[in-house]
Amino acid sequence: MTESTGAVYDLGYTPYDGERRGRKGARATVFADGIRRVLGIRRKGRRKILPWALLAIAIVPPIAFVGISFFIPVDVGATFDANLQHAQFFSLGGTIAMLFTALAAPELLIPDRKDGVLSMLSSRPLTSTDYLASRFASLIAIVLGFLLAPQLVLYVGQAGTHPDGVLRGFIDGADALPRVLAVAAIYTLAFVPLGFVIASLSNRKAVATSIYLATMIGLTAFAEAIVQNATFIGSRWIALITPINTADAANAWIFGQSNPGSLLDAADIHPGFGVAALIVIGLAATSFSIIRYRRLM
Amino acid sequence: MTTDPAFVADPTIEVKVVSKWFGQKVAVSNLSCSFGRGVTGLLGPNGAGKTTLLRMIAGLTDVSDGAVSILGQDPRKHHSVYQSVSLVPDEDSVYEDMNGRRFVRYAAQLAGTDSSAAAVNEAIDLVDMQAAADRSVGGYSKGMRQRIKVAAALVTHPEVLILDEPLNGTDPVQRAHLIDLFHRLGAEGKTVIVSSHVLEEVERVSNRVVAIVDGRLAAAGSVEAIRAAMNDKPYVVRIGTNRPRELGAALFATSTVSSIEASDEAIVVRTADIEGLGRAAPGAAAKLGARVNAFQPQDESLESVFRYLVERR
Numbered sequence: 001m002t003e004s005t006g007a008v009y010d011l012g013y014t015p016y017d018g019e020r021r022g023r024k025g026a027r028a029t030v031f032a033d034g035i036r037r038v039l040g041i042r043r044k045g046r047r048k049i050l051p052w053a054l055l056a057i058a059i060v061p062p063i064a065f066v067g068i069s070f071f072i073p074v075d076v077g078a079t080f081d082a083n084l085q086h087a088q089f090f091s092l093g094g095t096i097a098m099l100f101t102a103l104a105a106p107e108l109l110i111p112d113r114k115d116g117v118l119s120m121l122s123s124r125p126l127t128s129t130d131y132l133a134s135r136f137a138s139l140i141a142i143v144l145g146f147l148l149a150p151q152l153v154l155y156v157g158q159a160g161t162h163p164d165g166v167l168r169g170f171i172d173g174a175d176a177l178p179r180v181l182a183v184a185a186i187y188t189l190a191f192v193p194l195g196f197v198i199a200s201l202s203n204r205k206a207v208a209t210s211i212y213l214a215t216m217i218g219l220t221a222f223a224e225a226i227v228q229n230a231t232f233i234g235s236r237w238i239a240l241i242t243p244i245n246t247a248d249a250a251n252a253w254i255f256g257q258s259n260p261g262s263l264l265d266a267a268d269i270h271p272g273f274g275v276a277a278l279i280v281i282g283l284a285a286t287s288f289s290i291i292r293y294r295r296l297m
Numbered sequence: 298m299t300t301d302p303a304f305v306a307d308p309t310i311e312v313k314v315v316s317k318w319f320g321q322k323v324a325v326s327n328l329s330c331s332f333g334r335g336v337t338g339l340l341g342p343n344g345a346g347k348t349t350l351l352r353m354i355a356g357l358t359d360v361s362d363g364a365v366s367i368l369g370q371d372p373r374k375h376h377s378v379y380q381s382v383s384l385v386p387d388e389d390s391v392y393e394d395m396n397g398r399r400f401v402r403y404a405a406q407l408a409g410t411d412s413s414a415a416a417v418n419e420a421i422d423l424v425d426m427q428a429a430a431d432r433s434v435g436g437y438s439k440g441m442r443q444r445i446k447v448a449a450a451l452v453t454h455p456e457v458l459i460l461d462e463p464l465n466g467t468d469p470v471q472r473a474h475l476i477d478l479f480h481r482l483g484a485e486g487k488t489v490i491v492s493s494h495v496l497e498e499v500e501r502v503s504n505r506v507v508a509i510v511d512g513r514l515a516a517a518g519s520v521e522a523i524r525a526a527m528n529d530k531p532y533v534v535r536i537g538t539n540r541p542r543e544l545g546a547a548l549f550a551t552s553t554v555s556s557i558e559a560s561d562e563a564i565v566v567r568t569a570d571i572e573g574l575g576r577a578a579p580g581a582a583a584k585l586g587a588r589v590n591a592f593q594p595q596d597e598s599l600e601s602v603f604r605y606l607v608e609r610r
Contacts, residue, residue: 019409025407026409029403029409042399047394111392115390116391119390120384120446123355123379125379126376
């Protein structure tokens with residue numbers, strides 16, 4: 001007969017005298033977690049499909065464009081209008097960035113509230129503003145990535161097909177970089193703060209995504225109806241509440257392109273006013289999100 | 298040096314005349330106590346204000362009045378204090394789609410402590426969760442969630458560990474394991490607060506108990522000392538009757554009553570033996586032909602905790 005034996009082992013608890021990184025480390029952790037979360041990194045396969053599919057949609061057209069330019073035996077440099085290409089790919093990239101924001105902003109904010117993790121986050125060296133800023137930074141970084149990746153492909157492709165050599169191509173193409181960065185920042189400003197404020201108010205990701213898209217599209221439709229039909233004084237200024245139109249108009253303006261059919265054009269408003277309106281809307285939305293999270297955390 | 302058992306000689310956490318209200322509801326009222334190194338049980342029935350008090354101590358909820366300090370600092374103003382504090386909240390507070398190991402690592406990264414595989418493994422071992430650590434938290438039972446939350450707190454190596462109902466949903470073996478762990482942490486000089494609405498759990502976790510009822514401090518000290526104090530404490534009971542003076546005189550003749558105040562419709566009786574009073578009052582009223590329309594302990598909430606502590610009801 002086997003005698004039954006038992007033992008209780010002291011697993012111990014090693015004292016820790018190492019570094020504690022504080023707020024900076026906590027912010028970096030929330031930021032990195034946000035990047036992984038929205039791109040589906042270290043998550044199930046189905047979580048990766050949408051973000052990577054959108055990135056592919058954003059990046060394949062400029063790759064195709066550059067590829068065609070490379071293989072067509074014409075004087076590419078003469079026909080390559082860099083400003084037009086930058087503006088066109090921003091217009092496409094902007095739409096994709098908006099769709100991405102619609103998916104990513106709820107993914108960044110809602111699970112933390114729904115799963116009750118805010119309590120854990122709050123009891124770490126992290127203020128509510130730190131938390132929100134880190135999540136904001138994650139989304140901004142990826143949205144900028146979505147907007148800039150096609151532009152980078154274009155820049156490299158443009159340099160590679162430059163008639164005076166690659167180096168000359170890089171130098172010439174660099175002239176547009178400040179404008180590229182400015183337009184990317186404007187699109188980000190148009191999409192991200194509103195995405196955050198809507199995600200901060202809803203407890204369901206699908207609902208937040210739907211409300212965001214409905215808001216962005218609805219604002220444009222509403223403003224178009226007012227600008228085109230209303231007769232009251234100052235009705236044209238309603239055009240300033242449309243982030244999509246404003247960002248598109250600013251894109252065309254900065255790259256010196258015409259933007260036929262633009263709501264700001266129809267309302268006879270300079271795109272500079274549109275950018276100012278985006279800043280005001282962005283600040284208001286961000287302030288609202290901060291106030292909301294100060295109450296939650 | 299204070300002798301009030303609500304306070305300890307060398308506190309790491311001080312709660313000074315703290316109140317918290319949410320709109321019209323008062324969750325915590327003028328509560329003062331302190332906590333030191335070692336394990337303290339925070340006892341109280343559901344809805345007593347334990348979670349609110351712990352959230353105020355951890356700085357998650359602002360106080361409406363009074364002050365809380367943890368390691369000498371106001372947690373709402375000095376976020377650096379969180380480098381030494383970990384809270385295990387009562388709510389789930391876990392990412393459903395994350396596995397346990399990643400959740401613990403994330404907690405270490407947030408706290409800025411060692412998040413290496415070895416450190417994460419050590420914390421997971423402490424709560425005996427190695428076998429399930431690579432499974433998604435969404436599939437965990439309540440007890441497993443509790444344990445992975447404790448691991449996520451331990452991996453940060455806190456000086457102060459605040460656990461809100463950590464034994465909820467755990468089976469007896471897990472409970473014994475966690476209680477042993479809390480003892481060891483307390484013995485190492487950590488400040489550990491464990492809340493529970495179950496007296497037996499609190500008794501096993503710690504000999505020092507802070508009991509709150511209806512947001513007020515109801516008792517503090519060792520369970521034995523509280524029981525002894527409760528036995529000596531008079532109860533105040535209001536008896537509604539149409540013949541207060543006569544009934545008061547009749548009851549005063551019994552040895553269980555220490556004082557009586559009479560008004561037009563009732564008497565207020567002080568007694569150390571509420572059950573004896575309960576037996577004597579109907580008989581005395583019947584003899585006098587008096588009608589009794591109320592028999593109300595004047596401090597319902599304290600009454601319940603007294604019974605809770607003294608009689609384990």
